[in-house]
Amino acid sequence: MRKGLLIVLSGPSGVGKGSVCSVLRGRMPELVYSVSATTRTPRQGELDGVNYFFKSRAQFQDMIARDMLLEHAEYVGNYYGTPRDFVERTIAAGKDIILEIEVQGALKVKEKFPEGVFIFLLPPSLDELKQRITGRGTESVDTIDHRMNVAVEEMNLLRHYDYAVLNDEIDQACHRIESIIVAEHCRKEHYLSEFTQMQHASEKA
Amino acid sequence: MRKGLLIVLSGPSGVGKGSVCSVLRGRMPELVYSVSATTRTPRQGELDGVNYFFKSRAQFQDMIARDMLLEHAEYVGNYYGTPRDFVERTIAAGKDIILEIEVQGALKVKEKFPEGVFIFLLPPSLDELKQRITGRGTESVDTIDHRMNVAVEEMNLLRHYDYAVLNDEIDQACHRIESIIVAEHCRKEHYLSEFTQMQHASEKA
Numbered sequence: 001m002r003k004g005l006l007i008v009l010s011g012p013s014g015v016g017k018g019s020v021c022s023v024l025r026g027r028m029p030e031l032v033y034s035v036s037a038t039t040r041t042p043r044q045g046e047l048d049g050v051n052y053f054f055k056s057r058a059q060f061q062d063m064i065a066r067d068m069l070l071e072h073a074e075y076v077g078n079y080y081g082t083p084r085d086f087v088e089r090t091i092a093a094g095k096d097i098i099l100e101i102e103v104q105g106a107l108k109v110k111e112k113f114p115e116g117v118f119i120f121l122l123p124p125s126l127d128e129l130k131q132r133i134t135g136r137g138t139e140s141v142d143t144i145d146h147r148m149n150v151a152v153e154e155m156n157l158l159r160h161y162d163y164a165v166l167n168d169e170i171d172q173a174c175h176r177i178e179s180i181i182v183a184e185h186c187r188k189e190h191y192l193s194e195f196t197q198m199q200h201a202s203e204k205a
Numbered sequence: 206m207r208k209g210l211l212i213v214l215s216g217p218s219g220v221g222k223g224s225v226c227s228v229l230r231g232r233m234p235e236l237v238y239s240v241s242a243t244t245r246t247p248r249q250g251e252l253d254g255v256n257y258f259f260k261s262r263a264q265f266q267d268m269i270a271r272d273m274l275l276e277h278a279e280y281v282g283n284y285y286g287t288p289r290d291f292v293e294r295t296i297a298a299g300k301d302i303i304l305e306i307e308v309q310g311a312l313k314v315k316e317k318f319p320e321g322v323f324i325f326l327l328p329p330s331l332d333e334l335k336q337r338i339t340g341r342g343t344e345s346v347d348t349i350d351h352r353m354n355v356a357v358e359e360m361n362l363l364r365h366y367d368y369a370v371l372n373d374e375i376d377q378a379c380h381r382i383e384s385i386i387v388a389e390h391c392r393k394e395h396y397l398s399e400f401t402q403m404q405h406a407s408e409k410a
Binding site for chain 2: 179
């Protein structure tokens, strides 16, 4: 059976990765969404294996030690990471899986999984990104400036990705991502071995 | 202004390149279709610059000598070729252009235009291809065998292409080609220079 694809969707903070992913989920129900592992406590209604794989600190550190995570990071005292096993089982079953992740994490995934399809979500402009970051609420000018500097640094990592998708309009961005997934399935590499089998079948007939 | 793409659609004879192209023409009216140059006499209703660029033999040989064709070939005493100028003016104007061509011609285009997007149309199976070749009419068994051998040889050239599109169902094949075009416009290379300009604009502001 032909393997599925690992699609990594990333981009600077504030660009709208989460919103794009939630619209994409409605448009592409056949796509599997990667489930992260975390050591944080489940919130009400969160299910193990659906929202997160909930782990103890010792379990998580064991996963790190055994190279069972494609990437991991620590935020506010809790670990978060991407279990390799879930990704590998999904693509081995011929299904595509999408991973929504910040830019540093995506680059770590690329080291362990270079055959993934790396998509960078772009804001229409830096002004627009600033408005989105500012629009979130009550941050100080210093915080907004700091976030903008981080975002511009993150944008410089675009060169490590395969595709850039402009998030000017969310449905357009989703259409571009869908097209990238269809196109990646058409890459000739996937067909070269199938064609060889086609020829052998024909020679036997 | 960003340049358009040259899309080269090819595949073994009998695979249905012409049918796919005519459906695509209805679905993607914004796509420009490459117009060939030929030395054959115009048929009734054919217009110069629309159906073909009609040339004298001397004019055509002059175009060959001046490297004004991306590829050319001679069939039944007439020259046919792809004018480089028409392709280059179209993409310089920011429009995508599609060229439907047999596999040998496509490889010649690739030598002169490696930045093109090379799509290989595949039959669902070799049996299906044989049926399509047989179904055309009154060819002898020898002719059919010869055409099948040529087609299998042509299929071996898939490795020189970027994409393989299965022509199992014509609307599906067109959807895949449309997706490839959208995805190719999202390749990060197209955005790296735009992002640099974005940063400069932001620094000046």
